[in-house]
Amino acid sequence: MSITEKAKEILANSGYKVTNQRKRILEIILDNTHRHMSAEEIYEIVKDENLDVGLATVYRALELFEELNIIHKMNFGDGRSRYELKEEDHHHHHLVCTSCNEVFEVDEDLLDQLEEKVEKKYKFRITGHHLKFLGICENCHEQQRLGD
Numbered sequence: 440m441s442i443t444e445k446a447k448e449i450l451a452n453s454g455y456k457v458t459n460q461r462k463r464i465l466e467i468i469l470d471n472t473h474r475h476m477s478a479e480e481i482y483e484i485v486k487d488e489n490l491d492v493g494l495a496t497v498y499r500a501l502e503l504f505e506e507l508n509i510i511h512k513m514n515f516g517d518g519r520s521r522y523e524l525k526e527e528d529h530h531h532h533h534l535v536c537t538s539c540n541e542v543f544e545v546d547e548d549l550l551d552q553l554e555e556k557v558e559k560k561y562k563f564r565i566t567g568h569h570l571k572f573l574g575i576c577e578n579c580h581e582q583q584r585l586g587d
């Protein structure tokens with residue numbers, strides 16, 4: 440089953456209608472999931488498509504998708520919430536460039552050992568974690584170097 444179909448099923452099973460607007464907003468997130476779209480960016484796309492979608496509609500749809508665990512919200516410190524599909528089989532972390540605000544993905548999850556240590560030491564059963572690395576990306580680093 441494709442993710443869109445899965446998402447439609449989740450909506451339907453929860454008693455929500457799969458309106459054209461909701462469907463389109465979901466599609467945009469799916470098409471751009473690695474770009475970590477903000478509500479404003481999604482709105483910029485639907486605005487041009489004559490779908491009669493306002494920014495408030497986008498916010499409401501995103502809230503709903505989040506409630507239903509289809510997407511999750513992230514904050515990279517640039518003042519905007521960003522959204523990404525929840526993929527159980529694709530757990531990843533983020534590198535946030537504090538100079539250009541670009542977000543990069545780290546595919547490996549290197550935290551298993553750390554979790555084990557923490558669980559033992561604090562007798563705490565870990566069910567998940569959030570992690571983002573802040574720093575300077577290769578491009579910005581290069582530009583800073585050239586600027587010297």
Ligand SMILES: [Zn+2]
Pocket residue numbers: 472473475523531532533544
């Ligand atoms: Zn990501």
Ligand SMILES: [Zn+2]
Pocket residue numbers: 536537538539540541575576577578579580
């Ligand atoms: Zn950068």
Ligand SMILES: [Zn+2]
Pocket residue numbers: 530531532548549550568570
């Ligand atoms: Zn992880």
